Amino acid sequence: MMQLFYATTSAYVRKVMVTAHCLGLTNEIELLDSAAHPVERDERIAIVNPLAKVPALRTEQGACLYDSRVICEYLNARAKGDLIPSQGDARWLSLSRQALGDGLIDAALLARYEYSARPLEKQWQGWADAQLKKVHAALREIECQVAGFSTQPDDVGLIAIGCALGYLDFRFDVLNWRANHPLTAAWFAQFDAHPAMAATRPH
Known part of the structure; x- marks a missing residue:
């Protein structure tokens, strides 16, 4: 195995x-x-x-x-799957969306580390704010693209974005990201209900 x-x-x-x-x-x-x-x-x-x-x-x-x-x-x-297109514009779109989702996770994780891993006297609020600015920028871009998203985890880019939004729910619920991103919220409600997403929720 x-x-x-x-x-x-x-x-x-x-x-x-x-x-x-x-x-x-x-x-x-x-x-x-x-x-x-x-x-x-x-x-x-x-x-x-x-x-x-x-x-x-x-x-x-x-x-x-x-x-x-x-x-x-x-x-x-x-698995000889098709979660990552092998060529053409579809491949670059999928990989770019994966980079967007991964980048959102990166920024959120760095902000969390500033609070959870660094001693209080050494924490830098400006650094955390800069990371969260990236989070908000990524969310705005997702909101612009989401009308073209499948509601199924049939593409690695969408899987990355879905996992990133799930991470915000898990670690940054205070951001209330759905309030300013209604199209993304509606998409994620369907996407996150898929059995593959439901079986892997963080805890």
Whole structure:
């Protein structure tokens, strides 16, 4: 079996697991407990990923893959899936949407680390505000694009965006992002109800 270093709170791990669910690969993945942290390094993960970050996947052949984008592409290729278009404009649109979703997660995660991982006397509000500005910019762009989104997790870009919005619900409910993004809120209500999304909600 494949082995995946896993954390139920990670939006990047969730992206990989939603992909696995959609491709019918969950029964081929063994989930390994981990405690990824920006300061306190988990050496169990470092065996597979020298950066000690999740997700990190070890294939049956012993190859070590890390970064959710690489792992999702591997799973899609393994299953001969179509979550990542192989060519043409559809490919670049899918990958750009994945970058938008991942970028939203990156910014939200950096803002959270400022509060949760840095001692109070060393916290920099300006830094956190700058990250949240990126979050709001990403949400505005999603609102502009969302009319063209499928309500099914049939594309890795949409999976990334869905997992990013789920992360905001989990860690930044104070932002109340739905208030100013009604089209995105309506889309996400349908998208997040899909079994692959429901089975992977952070907790």
